[in-house]
Amino acid sequence: MKHVDLRKTPSLELGMMFIFAYVPYGLAESLKLSGIMAILLAAIVMSHYTHNNLSLVTQINMQQTLRALSFMAETSVFAYLGLAIFSFKHNFQPAFVIWSIILLLVGRFLNIYPLSWVLNHFREIKITKRMQFIMWFSGLRGAICYVLSLHLYLDTVEKRHVIITTSLIIVLFTILVLGGATLPVVKFLQVDDKRDYHRTLTLSKTEEMGQTIESDHISELTEEEYEEKYLRENLRLKGFAYIDAKYLVPFFTRRITKRELILNRSEMQRLTNKWYEEVRSRPSPSDDEETEI
Template sequence: MPSHGDAEALDRYSALVPTLLLMVCVVVSYVIQRYNVRAVQPSGASLIVGVAFGVVARAKTARGADVAAFQFSPQAFFYGLLPIIIYSAGLNLKRRDFFADFFTIALFAFVGTVISSFVFGLSTFVLVEIGVIARKHLGSNPLLECLLYGTLISSTDPVATLSVFADVSAPPLLYNLVFGESVLNDAVAVVLFRTLAEFYEQEFTVSTFWTVIGQFILVSIGSLLIGIAIALGTALLLKTLGLAEAPPNVAASYNGTAYTFALLLISGYFSYVLAENVGMSGIMSIFFTGIGNAHYSYHNVGEEAQIAVFKSFEAAAFLSETFVFAYLGMQVATFDHLWDFGILLTGIPLAMAARAVNIFPLSRLANTLRETPIPRNVQVMHAACGLRGAVAYALAVNMPSTRPGEQGSRAVETGTLVICLVSTLVLGGATLPLMKHLGLHDPSDREGMVSSAMSSTAHDGLGFINPSPRARAVRARALADGHPIWYISIAFRVKARLFEWWEDLENNFMIPTFGGAPAHGAWSPVNTSDAGGSADAHETTPANGEEYRDVELTPIGDDDEKDLENLRAAGPSSDDA
């Protein structure tokens, strides 16, 4: 047993190593971004640096207790690092783009995660039954343990992929789908994992499955409501305190920006811990608190705070993400692994197959509900973006166990770590070549036309009103592909009515009560001299430089038939090949 002096020295050493590790990773990340290094992404570089530090730490510490000081702590991750990452994602979310594709994103995040989890889990259980994976490495309930394994593997973390997207001008639709799905997917995977874990010592039957799904839906709705409620309460508090302008006769040391930062930080963390304490999902709650604070609270603070506070959260999230990837790399050397080659060799293929079963059928379903269908090459790229990260590994560490004296499943934990490393370093590094192969790296080519169309629809507020002329052409392409006119017309009408209802609620109640910009403020200001002040003629300028005017919704008719005839005369597109 180490002496008191040895324990103090170990504490100092275990604090020094992570600090130095983070400093090195930040510098390496800067060099990669500064000199546009394409061979490795910052997240992958942090993993490699973490592995190197882990090897050194292992060599410097002879005792097992010393090595344990550097092992992954799920408590520190779930209550220290993850909240700030998710909260910043909500605060800095491009809400207009996100909600323009929200129904599609939710389809992938909720339904897709459940599909992927059960496909992976049941396939793994079959491998256990036929002897490919050693049953002795699992607990007394191998079916549920395999389902838990499938759930945690379904948690995606495409940081490396998204950084490539930003560098090569990927189609906005692709970025929106991957980013939006990943944020919600983490929350969904955690909720589903914890729900399944409650039934670990029970026999898993069909009735158990429906009980799990019911609890999953209940927790998701409850978490969303908690997040929204905390955001609205924070907005009302900031508005009441009057932080937007410095009041007269304040103390010389008054700092409104500091108070704003403190209240926004506390509101986010309060949302997280409150949801966790009442059995809901803190991840989902804090994400929607971030969205709500950005939508309402942002307009109740001063201009200086608007810039400083939100950039501070972005920087804090960057540090947290960097540290998470680096610490994940350290586990390669510091964790006492249990190698099951059945798990190791089948993990990546099963993860890719489960994601394909998720993405392609749901994309086909989503295309029946969208005015602009998801192109095939975007679907392929989306399926390839299912990288695994720290959330998956943290859940693996929290795996329940029936084995005496052991917490979690060492074989599953080792397999998850290998999948995280391979997907981030290998699959993440293959993002750019795959984008080039699919024709998604150059916005000037034909797929760039799809990119521009998607970018244009992103300027339609929440996506509930008529699209731009370019998007109408894509809609006509959908007609040419066989979507029924009556169905598309109904979808347009429903979206238009939803938008009108939301705009009325925002302008007449939400904004006067909680603060914020007018509901149509997401677009450029209305040119009243041209539009006569009409609210149904918002002038906008899309990202591709084309100008168009949003007009009152009309049924699909002669114009659409003309578009359809023009497309038919032009022949099939490259997407149809």
């Protein structure tokens, strides 16, 4: 996307982005690897680098399209979980469910706190104890574990029904109980410390750098502005953030010229004016009534 010029055809550019985003998933699945992890990493990389190579029109269209698709997908997932309560034969084992929830919480505790301790040795903005507790408490186990339980092949049908029922109960418990209590817990833990609350909202030490080079995730910097901002920000960055700003971002992303910036803004203005003209040309209810009279 850095070297192929599709900016004059936003629809084709948008389609190519979807194709490139799906390729890692299909490749990982064909190799019997985790397609979910592959598409997650691809999303992080493409959002940070590839997005800035798109035209301004496609950047906006991409954001709105993905937001709509994610909302539809999330709605479908919750609808599927709701229907699953009445669609399968369940085998409820209270002791197994309780121990499963306890072991999941213990396992999440053993992941979050040691890893946070290690990460804090390399971060300028530390992950606070309050934030670590929130990360542990609000960890939601969604539809993925339930779908995986449907693909288990066990020696008896009864065991399979126990696993499916337990997975569904855990999903509902974490979504309804833990998810519903997350906001009150956040307010209770951070209501008396506004500075700590602000710090937990900006955990990434590259966030400030990101805010200086993009506005609402839309890249509009010319080459001169880009170099000036990065030279100024690089003085404050350390570790991987410095390497990313100094070498990776310039290597993977293109710099738009002032002429391209003017063309982008002109195209956005043209599309906006066209949309307003179409809206104005539509008759209002009062015009319809006057026409009928």
